[in-house]
Amino acid sequence: MAFFRSVSRSLLWRHPKPHASLWRSLSGAAPKEERIDAAGYHVAGGPSFMRGAVFWEPNRPLTIEEFHMPRPKAGEVLIKTKACGVCHSDLHVMKGELPFSSPCVVGHEITGEVVDHGAHTDTGVIKRFPIGSHVVGAFIMPCGNCCFCVKGQEDLCEAFFAYNRAKGTLYDGETRLFLRSNGKPVYMYSMGGLAEYCVVPANALAVLPNSLPYTESAILGCAVFTAYGAMRHAAEMRAGDSVAVIGVGGVGSSCLQIAKAFGAAEIIAVDVLDEKLQSARMLGATHTVNALKEDVVDKIKEITGGMGVDVAVEALGKPLTFMQCTKSVRDGGKAVMIGLAPTNAMGEVDITRLVRRQIKIIGSYGARARQDLPHLVKLAETGIFNLQNTVSRKCKFEEANSAYEDLNHGKIVGRAVVELM
The missing domain is CATH 3.90.180.10 (Medium-chain alcohol dehydrogenases, catalytic domain)
Incomplete structure (x- = not known):
């Protein structure tokens, strides 16, 4: 361009x-x-x-x-x-x-x-x-x-x-x-x-x-700040949760580390580049899915015994990955959207499943500077991040x-x- x-x-x-x-x-x-x-x-x-x-x-x-x-x-x-x-x-x-x-x-x-x-x-x-x-x-x-x-x-x-x-x-x-x-x-x-x-x-x-x-x-x-806001405030992630992150660039890869720091039991990284997925393993992912080679939703459910994850994070801002994110969570699970999309981009969702199975779709733009930024500095200072x-x-x-x-x-x-x- x-x-x-x-x-x-x-x-x-x-x-x-x-x-x-x-x-x-x-x-x-x-x-x-x-x-x-x-x-x-x-x-x-x-x-x-x-x-x-x-x-x-x-x-x-x-x-x-x-x-x-x-x-x-x-x-x-x-x-x-x-x-x-x-x-x-x-x-x-x-x-x-x-x-x-x-x-x-x-x-x-x-x-x-x-x-x-x-x-x-x-x-x-x-x-x-x-x-x-x-x-x-x-x-x-x-x-x-x-x-x-x-x-x-x-x-x-x-x-x-x-x-x-x-x-x-x-x-x-x-x-x-x-x-x-x-x-x-x-x-x-x-x-x-x-x-x-x-x-x-x-x-x-x-x-x-x-x-x-x-x-x-x-x-x-920003990258870590956004990830922390998503996992801490939007997802309210707890130790033992299973987590999927769709799109593991700068912000998505930070989500992997935050999920690991919070004690996630399973961390699934999803991307289309094997190089990014290899890096994701180093940052805490326990499983990886190449979206060009495998069906994202089917693979996440296979990894989680058919249930889906407790928390799925969408870090790309695309209609396709929005839908994958909502379909990847278990009943009662949380789909957290942090990827910005072009103006007027729309995402599809299964309304009946959303209602019957208490699927939570949550937007998250970032964290809270005065209370969270010092915590992020500590995570980095101690080597946890x-x-x-x-x-x-x-x-x-x-x-x-x-x-x-x-x-x-x-x-x-x-x-x-x-x-x-």
Whole structure:
């Protein structure tokens, strides 16, 4: 696809019709005072600008652009990005399968170093994340104040979906990204992590111990975060459960490890590539099924003595695998959907079986940053979750497009991570 050509560099404003929500004046730019602040801000003793990878429109390559240094506001932290994961969610946006405001900086799975705090940030946040701290960021960035966050359901954060996912901004309705060449605003997919610096709400951060590497730990913020939310909150998995994971890429392979950590009795990995299935065995799968060679539902039932699994996870976002997932669970079992699909994709389900046999179909987007991300860090720190075996490729900032191209063609086993150090 054309947009996967090597990263090019341009400082020109190319997008003719930016989203109106950020254009607050007839000039088509951010308010004058905000542009002056953005241009004048820099890290103490450091640069006043940075580079970021910009998505302009579907089927067009990312370009590396120069930005004014992003300025954090109250409750936000400026991070010097060290690593950013290459995720299918970004790919869906880049292919035009999921609507998102453009132009935007993609990337939402980051680690980095704290370099500044927003003015008027609470002292407790500053003490928790002092300058120089190593941190990991979750892609669902909870506001901490909405009705869902107050109830502990941060994965449903009202502000995150209303502002970031709907408009590409943070929770004051503004982006933190402005092009250096002309001050034009650029949107943020989560924190816009595929950049040398990024602004992250403090609620989405956890301290990363020095014992954990920046590169491999980046996947904690999405791949592992998504898997943990699916197994812990949606599936409510218990020790002794049987589990099937359909699609064992970056997120699916993390589900295997989480299932193993939670004490699953049987873990069945399903994919179409033998290389991924071989890797799945190393990550905890007790059985594997190649969906090109065997009937997925029949094989899962054969492995489980005709019953089906207690929990099936669909990690691809395809109508066929949705149906396989629902048919693979036992009576009373849970089918958990975590794979994003193109807009308006529909899945079929046997309604009568759903009703009579109490099949539970549950959607799960991610985990809960403040309560879950520190637990994920501990799982990695103790070795219960193996980061090294999950990350299969490391690449440079300028190689991001080729990584997304390989992801699009199923050539990445596990997870690729872009290093920005």
